[in-house]
Amino acid sequence: MFGGSFDPVHQAHLALAQTALSHLHLDEIRWIPVGLPWQKTRQLAPAEHRVAMVRAATEHEPRFVVDPLETVRGGPSYTLDTVRALQSAESLLDATLVERWFLIIGQDQYANLHTWHGWQELVRRVTLAVASRAGQVPRPGPQLAPHPHRMVVLPMPEMPVSSTDIRARLAHGDAAQTLVPAMVSNAVARYIEQHQLYAAGTPR
Structure with a gap:
């Protein structure tokens, strides 16, 4: 499971997902764009655009599955609720549950996991796959x-790219195509330009 605002999805997200696929020998990675992020104060781009950008960025890999369940569920997007929903078909008495479900997060998220809703139950249900930078x-x-x-480390190269920087550059007037290929994929750049996302005056 790989959740996030993906506002927009960028090359570091893709690199982390590819690392997780190979390092953990996964059957699939379920990308889960956030619906209502209770720990963020800024307004996100509309959910349908963020879901569409993730679909565009991941269509090359059949083991990448985009799941919009948080964007259609009411209320705050708690990761625990999402994990419960995805695991609902499996027995909570299954001792291998935590070994078969991985939650991909960054180092900062790992350090602050105790601020997440229901974190004690969350770590009983999943293995944390934590990106290690440099x-x-x-x-x-x-x-x-x-x-x-349970925690496993995902070794990641240093990638100086962030959604915040991408939004700032686009709001400043940079063309989306100037972000290719270092920041976003060609498909995402085309989508951003087609829908005029992140221009000055739009949600950042």
């Missing part, structure tokens, strides 16, 4: 550190 060792926050949980 050889750094991911560290849990002091609340999570003594709490039993």
